[in-house]
Amino acid sequence: MNEVLETIHNRKSIRAFENKPVPYDVTETLLQAAMRAPTAGNMMLYTILKIDDQELKDKLAVSCDNQSFIARAPLLLVFLADYQRWYDYFLHCGVEELCRTRNLNLRKPGVGDLMLAVNDTLIAAQTxxxxAEALGLGSCYIGDILEKYEYHRDLFHLPKYVLPVTMLCIGYPREDAAERVKSRRFDEKYIVQRNRYYRLEGLELDMMFKESTRSKLVDGAVNAGQDFYLRKFASEFSVEMTRSVQAMMESWSQ
Known part of the structure; x- marks a missing residue:
């Protein structure tokens, strides 16, 4: 196994960091790597917010499901899907007048453009x-940035065609966090399929999820599926995330 594959296979989420900053040159190396990520048509349909204001960190720790470690992260990056920059450039270049002379309706970013921008954004984040892993840093994705769209929109002064997609906490892992066992993954036979999609049934589902049962289930649950449904899928934060994302899409497309 080469170094790149070792980096991928050894990576795990880190939520406890040493109390030391990520040096400027290391941060720049990370950002330059992000900007070399694959991107649709070389458009780079994202913006990366580097959050170094402690008051902002504190607010994000609360708005993103009250996770206090967010406020203590040495480096906090918010990844935004961004079509505003290109649309502003179109207008700057006189596209409205061009459309009038050709008797065309001015096209605005639609949901397809949103999906393309989200793809770009997540590819940059994963890069x-x-x-970060290659540089000895630990990281943790914060999907809760998808919640409370209106609050985060105002917090970051986001225009119409800019939406928060994900957030990364980055820092040097604390020793106890570095020693934490990596989370398991499902067996490849349940995830990789050939040529067509098929749905798992009965025993296949039981086999796939057999190791997912926690030692203590949430009250009222009798198996792993019910536990996850109550604890995650039907939880308040999950319902809010769905509402928030729906509001994002409506704001974008209206």
């Missing part, structure tokens, strides 16, 4: 994660 940052691998680069």
């Amino acid at each position: 940052t994660v691998i680069a």
Whole structure:
């Protein structure tokens, strides 16, 4: 196994960091790696917010499901899907007048453009994660940035065609965090399929999820599926995330 593959296979989420900053040159190395990520049509449909204001960190720790470690992360990066920059450039270049002379309706970014921008954004974020791991840093994705869209929109002064997609906490792993056992993954036979999709049934589902049962289930649950449903899928934060993302899409497309 080469070094790149070792980096990928050894990576795990880190939520406890040493109390020391990520040096400027290391941060720049991470950002340069992110900007070399694959991107649709070389458009780079994302913006990366480097959060170094402690008051902002504190607010994000609360708004992102009250996770206090976010406020203590040495480096906090928010990845935004961004079509505003290109749309502003179109207008700057006189596209409105061009459309009028050709008797065309001015096209605005739609949901397809949103999905393309989200793809770009996540690819850049994951490239940052691998680069951080290669540099001896730990990282943790924060999907809760998808919640409370209106609050985060105002917090970051986001225009219409800019949406928060994910957030990364990055720092040097604390020793106890570095020694934590990596989380397991499902067997490849359940994830990789050939040529067509098929749905798992009955015993296949039981076999796939047999190691997912926690030692203590949430009250009222009798198996891993019910436990995860109540604890995650139907939880308040998950319902809010769905509402928030729906609001993002409506704001973008209206």
